[in-house]
Amino acid sequence: MNFERLCVLGGSGFVGMALVSELASRGLFVRVLTRRREHAKALVLLPTVEVVETDVHDERELARQFMGSDAVINLVGILHESVKGRVDRPEARRGDFHRTHVELPRKVIGACAQAGVSRLLHMSALGADPTSRSAYQRSKGIAEALVREAGLTASPEPGTLNGAKLTARRGMQVTVFRPSVIFGPGDSFLNLFARLLRLLPIIPLASSRARFQPVYVNDVVRAFADSLGNPESFGKTYDLCGPKVYTLLELMQFLAHTLGLNRKLIPLSDRLSYWNAWLLELKPGAKIMTRENYYAMQTPNVCEGSNPFPSGWQPAALEAVAPSWLQSASQRGRYQSFRHQAHR
Numbered sequence: 001m002n003f004e005r006l007c008v009l010g011g012s013g014f015v016g017m018a019l020v021s022e023l024a025s026r027g028l029f030v031r032v033l034t035r036r037r038e039h040a041k042a043l044v045l046l047p048t049v050e051v052v053e054t055d056v057h058d059e060r061e062l063a064r065q066f067m068g069s070d071a072v073i074n075l076v077g078i079l080h081e082s083v084k085g086r087v088d089r090p091e092a093r094r095g096d097f098h099r100t101h102v103e104l105p106r107k108v109i110g111a112c113a114q115a116g117v118s119r120l121l122h123m124s125a126l127g128a129d130p131t132s133r134s135a136y137q138r139s140k141g142i143a144e145a146l147v148r149e150a151g152l153t154a155s156p157e158p159g160t161l162n163g164a165k166l167t168a169r170r171g172m173q174v175t176v177f178r179p180s181v182i183f184g185p186g187d188s189f190l191n192l193f194a195r196l197l198r199l200l201p202i203i204p205l206a207s208s209r210a211r212f213q214p215v216y217v218n219d220v221v222r223a224f225a226d227s228l229g230n231p232e233s234f235g236k237t238y239d240l241c242g243p244k245v246y247t248l249l250e251l252m253q254f255l256a257h258t259l260g261l262n263r264k265l266i267p268l269s270d271r272l273s274y275w276n277a278w279l280l281e282l283k284p285g286a287k288i289m290t291r292e293n294y295y296a297m298q299t300p301n302v303c304e305g306s307n308p309f310p311s312g313w314q315p316a317a318l319e320a321v322a323p324s325w326l327q328s329a330s331q332r333g334r335y336q337s338f339r340h341q342a343h344r
């Protein structure tokens with residue numbers, strides 16, 4: 001089967017923008033579902049991309065939007081709940097991990113069955129585990145189980161939706177992706193720490209020994225796009241990691257070095273890391289760290305053993321690609337600060 005018409009949820013985000021651009025560059029037709037068209041405005045210009053503002057939490061509406069698609073890709077995810085996020089984004093509320101990571105995938109699976117779509121690519125995260133202490137990882141773990149189950153079990157009986165005949169499928173062809181932290185221009189991980197380094201000469205560093213294996217956003221989107229029509233990937237779960245493991249302290253040192261900044265990093269003990277996360281959680285506005293992140297960082301965010309992804313997976317090294325945009329972002333930041341001082 002050819003996978004030419006795709007429907008993407010979460011296409012307006014950091015990974016989503018990169019993925020939708022990649023799919024469009026391969027000549028595929030992509031319908032991006034968003035809660036607000038404004039969030040996906042950068043994609044509107046792509047000739048084979050259609051942006052649809054809709055209620056993605058309404059299963060019937062999802063089924064209507066999935067009609068005619070060869071595959072659905074669900075990237076929706078949040079890192080924090082019940083905190084104020086970006087001012088242009090709706091505020092996340094308590095319970096949103098469950099709503100966005102568990103209930104929404106359940107609706108996506110149901111809507112796929114109603115619309116006769118049998119191919120589903122699902123974005124999870126390394127560390128996802130239904131028994132994790134972290135609510136983020138727990139909710140992601142439950143969703144993974146739901147998606148895998150959809151790959152095994154039969155779908156509901158056929159019916160009709162808005163007069164259209166619905167086909168039941170015997171079980172979906174699902175692929176689950178579990179990346180470590182993802183880096184790239186516009187990421188919210190390296191860029192957040194880079195901002196802190198530019199701002200503060202001395203930084204108390206919580207969970208400094210937490211381990212990550214950052215993976216480049218272009219590699220993640222390549223893994224999604226390559227797997228679409230690859231039967232080898234049906235029913236599989238892929239952990240996606242870069243070539244090297246770093247502690248948080250090593251990542252900060254790398255960033256400071258790349259930005260040409262001489263900063264004092266003070267690793268905090270485990271107990272202080274917890275209290276630091278708790279204090280930062282109370283800070284209004286965009287979150288730097290919460291206790292939720294502290295719990296998630298207790299589990300090493302690294303791929304065990306060799307990377308299972310097929311077809312010559314050669315992920316890019318952080319050192320090879322990140323300096324180009326980190327340094328240019330740094331230059332732009334300096335000009336913006338000059339403009340600000342000059343009231344221009």
Ligand SMILES: NC(=O)c1ccc[n+]([C@@H]2O[C@H](COP(=O)([O-])OP(=O)(O)OC[C@H]3O[C@@H](n4cnc5c(N)ncnc54)[C@H](OP(=O)(O)O)[C@@H]3O)[C@@H](O)[C@H]2O)c1
Nearest residue numbers: 010011012013014015016034035039075076077125181182
């Ligand atoms: N970034 C990383 O380092 C990383 C690492 C591992 C796994 N992941 C996973 O990768 C996925 C994408 O991450 P990202 O960094 O691209 O995230 P992002 O930039 O924050 O984008 C999240 C997307 O999810 C949608 N969304 C957010 N809250 C929602 C809600 N309450 N209901 C419905 N849709 C909602 C948004 O769509 P609209 O606003 O357009 O509706 C947005 O396009 C997530 O599932 C995340 O857990 C990310």
